[in-house]
Amino acid sequence: MLEKALQGNKAYWGWIASLLVVIGIGFGFYVYQLQQGLGVTGLNRDVSWGLYIGQLTYMVGIAASAVMLVLPYYLHNHKAFGKLVIFGEFLAVSAVVVCLLFVVVDLGQPQRLMNVILYPTPNSVLFWDMVVLNGYLFLNIIIGWSVLHAVKKGVRPASWVKVLIYVSIPWAVSIHTVTAFLYAGLPGRYFWHDSLLAASFLSGAFAAGPALLLLILMIVQKVSDLKIPKEAIQTMTKIITYAWAINLFMVLLKIFSAYYSQYPAKMAAFDYMFGGYGGEQLMPWMWNFVFLGVVSLALLVIPATRNNPVTMTIALVMVFVAGWIDKGLTMVIAGFIPNPFKVHTEYWPTIPEVFISVGVYAVGLLILTVLYKVALAVQRESAS
Amino acid sequence: MAINRRTFLKAAGLTTLAGVAGHAAMELLAPGALEASGPSKVGEYPEALTAKRWAMLIDTEKFTTAQVYQKCVDACHILHNVPHIPGDQEIKWLWTDSFKHAFPDQQHALVPDRIKNQPFLVLCNHCDNPPCVRVCPTKATFKRDDGIVMMDMHRCIGCRYCMAGCPYGARSFNFWDPRPFIENIDPYYPTRMKGVVEKCTFCEDRLAKGQLPACVEASEGALIFGDLANEDSEVRRVLRERYSLRRKPSLGTNPHVFYLI
Ligand code: SF4
Ligand code: SF4
Numbered sequence: 001m002l003e004k005a006l007q008g009n010k011a012y013w014g015w016i017a018s019l020l021v022v023i024g025i026g027f028g029f030y031v032y033q034l035q036q037g038l039g040v041t042g043l044n045r046d047v048s049w050g051l052y053i054g055q056l057t058y059m060v061g062i063a064a065s066a067v068m069l070v071l072p073y074y075l076h077n078h079k080a081f082g083k084l085v086i087f088g089e090f091l092a093v094s095a096v097v098v099c100l101l102f103v104v105v106d107l108g109q110p111q112r113l114m115n116v117i118l119y120p121t122p123n124s125v126l127f128w129d130m131v132v133l134n135g136y137l138f139l140n141i142i143i144g145w146s147v148l149h150a151v152k153k154g155v156r157p158a159s160w161v162k163v164l165i166y167v168s169i170p171w172a173v174s175i176h177t178v179t180a181f182l183y184a185g186l187p188g189r190y191f192w193h194d195s196l197l198a199a200s201f202l203s204g205a206f207a208a209g210p211a212l213l214l215l216i217l218m219i220v221q222k223v224s225d226l227k228i229p230k231e232a233i234q235t236m237t238k239i240i241t242y243a244w245a246i247n248l249f250m251v252l253l254k255i256f257s258a259y260y261s262q263y264p265a266k267m268a269a270f271d272y273m274f275g276g277y278g279g280e281q282l283m284p285w286m287w288n289f290v291f292l293g294v295v296s297l298a299l300l301v302i303p304a305t306r307n308n309p310v311t312m313t314i315a316l317v318m319v320f321v322a323g324w325i326d327k328g329l330t331m332v333i334a335g336f337i338p339n340p341f342k343v344h345t346e347y348w349p350t351i352p353e354v355f356i357s358v359g360v361y362a363v364g365l366l367i368l369t370v371l372y373k374v375a376l377a378v379q380r381e382s383a384s
Numbered sequence: 385m386a387i388n389r390r391t392f393l394k395a396a397g398l399t400t401l402a403g404v405a406g407h408a409a410m411e412l413l414a415p416g417a418l419e420a421s422g423p424s425k426v427g428e429y430p431e432a433l434t435a436k437r438w439a440m441l442i443d444t445e446k447f448t449t450a451q452v453y454q455k456c457v458d459a460c461h462i463l464h465n466v467p468h469i470p471g472d473q474e475i476k477w478l479w480t481d482s483f484k485h486a487f488p489d490q491q492h493a494l495v496p497d498r499i500k501n502q503p504f505l506v507l508c509n510h511c512d513n514p515p516c517v518r519v520c521p522t523k524a525t526f527k528r529d530d531g532i533v534m535m536d537m538h539r540c541i542g543c544r545y546c547m548a549g550c551p552y553g554a555r556s557f558n559f560w561d562p563r564p565f566i567e568n569i570d571p572y573y574p575t576r577m578k579g580v581v582e583k584c585t586f587c588e589d590r591l592a593k594g595q596l597p598a599c600v601e602a603s604e605g606a607l608i609f610g611d612l613a614n615e616d617s618e619v620r621r622v623l624r625e626r627y628s629l630r631r632k633p634s635l636g637t638n639p640h641v642f643y644l645i
Contacts, residue, residue: 037578038542039559044472048547048557108542108557108579115522115541126521126545187515187635188551265489340553340632341485345472 001148004377005370011223012373019366026359029352030105038108040352046339047347049332051357052106056099058208058328059364060179061201063095063136065209067172068239074165080231083379084217086151089144090371091213092172096137098364103130105356125181132175139168144371152378176201183335191269192335200250201327206243208323210236211316216368218313224376237312241300244319248293251326268342269334278337278344282330289330292322431594435611437531438586439619439640440597441628442505446606453480453503459602460584465575467565475556477584478507478599486631499645505599505607508533508554508584509631509639516546516555525581531612531640532586542579551635555583612640 008016033040043050069088072078104110121127143164150157180198187193194200214236220226258266268277276283296318298305305311338344349357447453460466460478467475480503484491487504510533516525517533524540527533547555561578569575573589576582586609587597600607610619619642628642 037558037560039473039578041559043557043559045474045476045547045556046472046553048544103543106543108544108581109540109577110542112522112539112541115524115539119522119539121521121523124519124521124545126519126543130521182545183548186519186549186551187637188632189548336548340488340551341481342488343485 005373019362022362029355042348042350046345047336051349052102054328054332056102059095059098061205062209063092064172064176065205066092080229086375089140092140094364094368101360129178132178136175190265203247207240211319273334279346281346289325292318433591436613439612441608441642443606443644455602456599459598463598467562469565473559509641512638515549519545519549537580540580
């Protein structure tokens with residue numbers, strides 16, 4: 001079926017070519033980073049994870065959110081999602097690939113990557129993160145591909161595929177939960193050490209992921225013959241609304257427990273993020289997060305604006321960006337500031353870091369484009 | 385670069401993959417049998433200093449001048465080829481910081497002047513329940529039977545999870561190739577490569593040769609090193625007599641560096 005990705009018009013090939021250029025530039029910067037070391041990033045002794053690990057965290061959520069289509073469709077027989085589930089699964093595939101690439105570009109000695117498998121270490125959450133991420137990748141490739149095959153042949157998916165689909169539902173939850181455990185299981189990192197972290201990761205992801213998927217599908221609808229059923233849009237926006245409301249509620253919970261208890265170490269991270277005590281790098285981003293979060297929630301809660309295509313699109317973009325600020329940028333950095341000595345060391349990504357990240361995302365978009373192209377062609381053929 | 389790519393291809397190659405299954409099975413059936421963290425081999429050298437549980441005491445009353453501190457730091461850093469990298473990507477094994485920073489939970493307005501104004505030596509605490517060991521995905525960081533928390537620089541993949549895990553800021557990452565930043569390379573101790581983490585090792589290399597850690601030797605008696613498990617040891621005697629503090633005890637890591645006040 002993959003050959004279907006080789007037929008396309010000028011715009012399609014132009015898009016592919018520009019992605020390849022961006023990937024090429026990113027790869028060039030990566031070679032530079034390999035030669036020089038991670039010194040070319042803005043990372044330092046105190047803030048030892050930054051942009052790369054932030055993207056890993058955010059994209060794990062995007063991948064996990066596929067379950068928001070799979071679950072209603074397969075467990076509740078929500079028919080409107082029928083044609084869309086495959087796009088959710090393929091978004092998950094490209095998102096997990098992006099995650100794994102971000103792990104690789106973050107390593108100081110990437111050629112030793114195999115050590116994680118050669119010396120399996122069950123006490124390390126990172127080991128389990130690798131297990132669940134790779135497992136989820138294979139699950140979605142197998143499920144997506146065999147479902148698509150069944151559509152092509154005009155038959156129902158085999159029953160073993162059904163089993164895998166049911167397995168994939170808790171598995172999706174596990175990838176974001178284990179990723180949250182990477183942070184929540186560390187002593188002395190007060191901002192991360194939070195039993196709600198996994199739950200708040202999931203709620204944020206279940207808003208931002210479907211928001212991204214819906215935005216992508218609206219673009220796909222413009223450039224192809226895909227029709228998104230109205231009912232599907234309505235269900236998805238409702239899911240996004242509830243998940244987003246829960247996510248913002250959890251932010252308030254954290255702020256309450258920090259400030260009402262007056263626990264200095266818990267307050268320190270919020271003081272720094274919102275008040276800029278010790279540095280002002282993250283402050284504008286956090287206030288933007290608050291603004292985007294609140295306005296998008298209002299747009300989503302009010303039925304008139306949720307059902308209006310223009311205001312809905314604005315709300316989706318806002319949710320996606322706010323989710324990125326929260327998980328992709330500030331969450332990781334603020335966990336390290338202040339450092340164990342209560343000293344504020346700032347971090348900001350450098351140009352190589354940004355280009356490498358953009359390059360990794362371009363790889364994800366390339367995979368996504370190819371998979372979507374195949375899915376659309378197969379669905380078109382089977383419909384005619 | 386050429387070497388990097390070649391090694392990478394080799395690592396990803398099928399030959400390695402074939403070995404993975406066997407290794408993994410062995411690890412599950414007999415955990416630790418293959419890894420570098422097996423029983424410590426110090427006992428094989430007759431002159432080696434051995435202990436059931438090494439610990440260090442830092443006598444803050446004896447550290448009266450900054451020079452004594454500097455002597456300890458220099459002894460450590462010169463001996464172990466620790467590079468001098470300016471800025472926030474530096475490498476530190478042993479260094480000083482204020483009471484306020486070393487003990488962020490213990491400061492109050494009326495801390496005695498001596499304590500408030502004097503520098504405190506800080507280093508890896510060789511914790512008994514070390515989070516850095518718990519989180520390391522490759523066992524590159526491991527704890528020996530005698531309590532020393534060690535690093536295998538050849539196994540570390542540079543994920544820096546241990547740095548996030550250590551609540552004492554005791555670990556450094558080689559953001560750059562360290563060699564150009566070392567003034568005089570000591571040929572008797574290996575230098576590191578870029579992309580790996582490193583930290584204080586309680587001078588396990590010196591203990592194996594029957595010598596005390598370099599900082600202890602340079603400290604003119606202000607640092608005491610010994611076996612905490614041995615009731616008759618000097619560290620035990622001093623801890624019985626003097627009041628001591630440990631950094632962040634509430635985190636449950638059980639540090640084995642004690643500050644005599
Ligand atoms: S001080 Fe940090 S690096 Fe040293 S053993 Fe404890 S947690 Fe590990
Ligand atoms: S950086 Fe090296 S020592 Fe630290 S956790 Fe990763 S592999 Fe282990």
